[in-house]
Amino acid sequence: MYHPFSDVSAGLTRLNCARHGPDDDDNMSLKGKGKGKASAPSPSQYNENQWPPYPPPGETDLEKALRVEEEREARRVSDAIDRAIESERQAVRRRQKEETRLLLLGQSESGKSTMLKNFQLAFTPKALQAESDAWRAVIHLNLVRSVNFIIDLLSNAVASNSSPYGSSYLPHGNGHAGDTSPTVSSFAHRRLSASQQPSAEIRRYKLALSPLRQVEMILAKQLSVHDAGSQGTLPSALLSARALEVSVRGGRGWKSLLRRRAHEDVPTSNYPEELENARQILDACRADIVSLWASSGVQIGLKEEGVVLQEQSGFFLDQAARIADINYEPTFDDILKARLQTVGVEEHRLVMETAAETGQQWVFYDVGGARGQRASWVPFFDDVNAIIFLCSTAGFNEVLLEDRTVNRLLDSFNLWKTVCSSKMLGSTQFILLLNKTDILEARLKAGIQFSNYVKSYRDENDLPHVTDYLRKKFIAMHHHHSPQPRQLHVHSTCAIDIDTTSAVLMRIRDAILVTNLIATDML
Numbered sequence: 001m002y003h004p005f006s007d008v009s010a011g012l013t014r015l016n017c018a019r020h021g022p023d024d025d026d027n028m029s030l031k032g033k034g035k036g037k038a039s040a041p042s043p044s045q046y047n048e049n050q051w052p053p054y055p056p057p058g059e060t061d062l063e064k065a066l067r068v069e070e071e072r073e074a075r076r077v078s079d080a081i082d083r084a085i086e087s088e089r090q091a092v093r094r095r096q097k098e099e100t101r102l103l104l105l106g107q108s109e110s111g112k113s114t115m116l117k118n119f120q121l122a123f124t125p126k127a128l129q130a131e132s133d134a135w136r137a138v139i140h141l142n143l144v145r146s147v148n149f150i151i152d153l154l155s156n157a158v159a160s161n162s163s164p165y166g167s168s169y170l171p172h173g174n175g176h177a178g179d180t181s182p183t184v185s186s187f188a189h190r191r192l193s194a195s196q197q198p199s200a201e202i203r204r205y206k207l208a209l210s211p212l213r214q215v216e217m218i219l220a221k222q223l224s225v226h227d228a229g230s231q232g233t234l235p236s237a238l239l240s241a242r243a244l245e246v247s248v249r250g251g252r253g254w255k256s257l258l259r260r261r262a263h264e265d266v267p268t269s270n271y272p273e274e275l276e277n278a279r280q281i282l283d284a285c286r287a288d289i290v291s292l293w294a295s296s297g298v299q300i301g302l303k304e305e306g307v308v309l310q311e312q313s314g315f316f317l318d319q320a321a322r323i324a325d326i327n328y329e330p331t332f333d334d335i336l337k338a339r340l341q342t343v344g345v346e347e348h349r350l351v352m353e354t355a356a357e358t359g360q361q362w363v364f365y366d367v368g369g370a371r372g373q374r375a376s377w378v379p380f381f382d383d384v385n386a387i388i389f390l391c392s393t394a395g396f397n398e399v400l401l402e403d404r405t406v407n408r409l410l411d412s413f414n415l416w417k418t419v420c421s422s423k424m425l426g427s428t429q430f431i432l433l434l435n436k437t438d439i440l441e442a443r444l445k446a447g448i449q450f451s452n453y454v455k456s457y458r459d460e461n462d463l464p465h466v467t468d469y470l471r472k473k474f475i476a477m478h479h480h481h482s483p484q485p486r487q488l489h490v491h492s493t494c495a496i497d498i499d500t501t502s503a504v505l506m507r508i509r510d511a512i513l514v515t516n517l518i519a520t521d522m523l
């Protein structure tokens, strides 16, 4: 039955009820005097602008009874809507109390996604294990790209005589290019060798490992991979100095796509077979991959090209024999080392499996850290419990991939200042992770002087002093740029070290939970 109240908002319904009040209606229906027409409303009862008109002019007792009944029904609907809205509101409030929402921030390659994997490992290990197939595909792609990169780099270098590689590549060389300063005679000797041996070896590898192009294509297709370079985040001129980044569009679809479908009744696509093919090809190329990486000539060639693959993300060549094996299953260590650039913002909902936290939900927003990605962070500033900001301490002698004129550590400082000064994050808890301390330590031990890059640094060139300096510097910037006093926890981390990171995560968990409890007035 149509009634104007039944399809208007609860607010309007409430207005009308309030105007007369339920008792009025009841009284009127009870009091309905006589039969036939209701007494004509006095002029003061009419307001022709009032909607719906009340009571309608010339209303009969029957019409009145119907109207009153309809109004009662409308009130019931209105109350039901109010109750539903309120219970939804309470559910959202409850959910927000039960959920802990964390935003991971920091420049590209600072270790945000790796830290998220550590959280998964610590609190949802079964879920991470279930993603193992997906991570194997990423690790295989990391490996295959490194191989294809080396072959492309070295064959191009050999082909173009202008490259230093072409002049000194010794497939069976007996030293590193930097061991001795090249003399005129050694240079001449190298030029002679370069015209024959090097290209022969590389040509052999190129031929033997050519099936890996197909493997790269299959894996890239299955992961719907974007090349960072093709998205414009990596200038093409830089591609020769670095194995390509691997990235997939935000969202977790790619992982579920790659889960094993052994238990599914309906074969939905042929892609597991494609992946199996890729694994078989990789396995068949295993010995050649191992031998390529072991070749001293290749190592010299890379060195002369100024490429240190070991320092690049997603480096697995030293584990090729294990990883290219047909029976390879990724370990947690492998998963932490796998490199997959984040594009956009990924939401990861962790339903805690560990006894103390069972059932709790932690929602992580993992953002892409490259410069072109940072605009997408801001909408997530609203309504998160804590910010986990990662700074790669190894960035002190590195530059941004997307802008080779910018030092990574300086970029982290500036990013930190911007995040600290955001008013939207004024009362949000901050956690700062000084990450990649293993790489920092290795570089300091290798004699690279921190003070050469950070002019204000005057202390010892060792890990404790440098991390202490960084910690103080970040704390000072936080203090100076925060719009209001706010909690800050600082930890030094190596995100690929499961044990030490897990200890840090427990402290982060405790700090966040205590803050949440205080915020929800439960303490």
Ligand SMILES: Nc1nc2c(ncn2[C@@H]2O[C@H](COP(=O)(O)OP(=O)(O)OP(=O)(O)O)[C@@H](O)[C@H]2O)c(=O)[nH]1
Residues within 6 Å of the ligand: 106, 107, 108, 109, 110, 111, 112, 113, 114, 115, 312, 313, 314, 315, 336, 337, 338, 339, 340, 341, 342, 343, 367, 368, 369, 370, 435, 436, 437, 438, 439, 493, 494, 495, 496
């Ligand atoms: N050696 C070392 N490697 C690390 C550490 N933390 C992360 N990595 C590696 O660094 C690479 C980049 O880490 P990611 O976690 O993908 O970086 P990200 O901050 O998510 O980068 P974007 O997604 O581009 O914003 C990965 O291959 C990690 O395995 C660390 O503490 N030490």
Ligand SMILES: [Mg+2]
Residues within 6 Å of the ligand: 112, 113, 114, 340, 341, 342, 366, 367, 368, 369
């Ligand atoms: Mg990432």
